[in-house]
Amino acid sequence: MSPLDLKTNLSHDQLLERYQLLCKACSSDSSIDANLKSELAALEQLIKHDLVELTRKGCPDNITDILKAMDNELVRFREFCEFPSLATKSVVGIGGGFSAGKSSFINKLIGHKCLVAEVDPTTSMPAYVMKGQDETIQAINTNNCAITLTQAEFSSLTHEEKLIYGSQVGRMLKSAFITLPDFQWQNLAILDTPGYSKPEDQNWNERTDANLAKAQLNSANYIVWVVSAEAGVISEDDIKFLDSLDKKIPKYVLVSRADKRTEEDVPKIIELIKTTLANRGVNVIDVVPFSTRKRAKYSLEPVIAQMDAWNETLTVLQFAQNFKRQFLAYQSFLEEEQRLGNRRLHKLNRILTLADDDELTSDANDLIELVKQELQQLTQLKDNLASLNHVFFTKLKKIGDRAGVPLPEPNALELMDLKEIDLLGMLRQIREEQGLEEPIINPFADLFSQPINPKVIARILRRETPPDYGFDALMTGELFNQLPQLLRQAQPVDDIIKLLDEVK
Template identity: 30%
Template sequence: MPFIIDEDEPDLSTLFQGVKVPEPNMYISDSSQAVRLLSELIRNEKQPPVHRIKSMVAQLFALFSEISLDNELELYEQFLNLCARLTEIQKIRKLQNKAVVSFGGKFSAGKSRFINAISGIQDLLPVDQKPTTSVPTYIIKADHDTLSANSIYGYSTPLTTQSMGALTHEFYDTYGIGFSAFLDCIIAESSSFILPEGIALLDTPGYTKYDEKSLSKMTLSDRQRAFEQLRASDYLIWLVDIDNGGLNQDDLDFLASLHFQTKVLVVFTKADLKPEHEIHEILNLARQTMVRTAIPCFGVTAYSSNQNQEYCGNLIPVFFQYVLQDSVRSNDLFTAFQKLEDQLRQNLVRAIDTTGHTARDLFGGITRSRQVMQIRSLVELWGRTQQKYTQLRKLLKRYDNLVTQINHEIASYIQSEDQHG
């Protein structure tokens, strides 16, 4: 019996015409390419030379050897932390004067897809990452599209879309090597970035749910990594899979532990999976939950990355306007140094004022006294106090000169074109 072709049956050769099967990532399919990528990223170069700035900070505190400082140890540690951040010179240059908005939430909350959608960068960020292998990624506006990886050693390596695409759990599954051990961050500069230039986005790895029964070092590491990266940002958008039905206690505990001073925007992702009446119920419940906490909340909304649509409001663009109008910029090292040195200067000015008042009181006592021995004692005290007052005034000039030098060193360091590029 001859084989009869059903005319209604589709012709598979024409049905799939023009459909391209994605090529495998060469860094994952070719071990020699994987070795080359790792060698480029793991170069153990020396950290940028910030010893001169650290030495000048030490000199600054040495000026206060005879003055009681408020929170001296805490201030000194903050200065050293800022010095340490100067080793991240490539990142600091890119983020200078930008407000960093980070995205937090549990693993699989849809962060990368959400960022790709609201920023206009399409599929730039890998969405197939595990919390134990992913690397925090900054996205900023630029004239040209560039990708670079910043190592923990303080230098930058250009990335291609192929090498960027290798930063997924598939690489870890294939070779047993994660990038987060030696990469500080990735910086993606995009000409398609549709948000204002003064904003930088930070995609952080999701954290796994805390479970005392199945607690492991890996789980603690995931949570700690997410905590540290979110704390380094200025503003936070907290993402929740709408299938969770609301904010659970683990979300609230993690948010509270961050101690954010700026208001947090809560966004339920994958909203297209729910009918609108159910979305309203989930949002109302979440708003009531946030009101009962001490977490500063900007608002609660829902979003679909598939449809690039916000549901039940227009809070997301309003939140970014709030970010631009606010003044928090933790990556502005000039301002950070200025705030710290201003606290030191206030201590010195208070000491000068107190000593000056004491000297004037003693002089008044001398003019009012009628007893020779009392006058002699007061004159001696007045002389020592007046001498200390003069020394403190000279100390203030030395302090201001040293602060000027430190600011100049920091400016030269950040703006240098050939520094560890």
């Protein structure tokens, strides 16, 4: 579209207001002090330059994911520095495809029409809504500075912005923060995310990439996924996207625009979505219908009850842990490469020991020298990574101290994902795979194989106790001497314990 095609028709005052908004969006004046800003710049240098340079000397196949995760975490950390109150909130990420009804749902939930329902996917930005003393709208621009917006300015960032105003301010803003005094959840922040799209989608843009939407939702503590009831099913793209999100994050599915379907259809749609997600291994808390129409019978009460439950759980800052996980992923790769290198070196030394041919010995020595050089490079790379890790977390802790938030470097043990192991189930699976039969166990098979007094055993099995056998006598007499053997051979042991209780 050329400038001549723009039908702005703005008055002088409107043009002046738009110009002032553009100036704010381009501002480089940060609300944080110069020292903190310098420390944040140093963190960014470590991630985007020093760490990248290190990867050129050796890195895992998923280094792009590691660097992207680092960068996304740094963006969230900058948001925390600009808006410290956000760090104390549990984030409820609202996700879904384009025009699924996410913003309309949030407006209805909070009782304010503060989010534009139909934003242009190429100019929309993630927006946080939370409780605050005053009703304010702030945003972070591409210079990582916080600016204040009026409701009118924020509402103007729609798909018609360029047509009406001849500008696209929304493309210069990274995220928005809305505070409301009457927001009912003290410990929650609602995150409205732009719809995701695929590269072949006509709506695709770097601001709407599925990876960006995934990063935003994976940063949340809880996820509400919105599906339009008009389709009658949950799309394959939605299922794949949900399955790609962090499995540890609780997920809740909301079926919007339920009033567009008949009352008979809605329960069937709900059940179909539940069954489909269960069959695909996507775990969700519940699937509930919803409509923004006042006369529709699909209320928000189930969602509000769920939000109330989430509000009871206080969040803990995870910046240090999330950064550390990425460093550990890189470190684990280097350690594995070292193990493989040492294994190759061991094999070559064995070959060299057994070789009696001069040419073979020479080739083995050349390979040994090559492997030693690789191991030396890996050791140097690991030392450089450890040094970078130390500098990074020293600076991170320093920033945390300035903000009054403890951000010490976590150790690897703290980040271990200790899961319960079903050992019995694993053994049964191995037995079935090997075609072994279920063992038949007779717990009393060898009860009398040892020279034990039969009278004592008979009394135990019949639960008979002689009149002169008190508990003290049992513990000091003949039965006491036989108990270890009985406990080793008799099954189940609980029966022996119950018997002793009765005797006592």
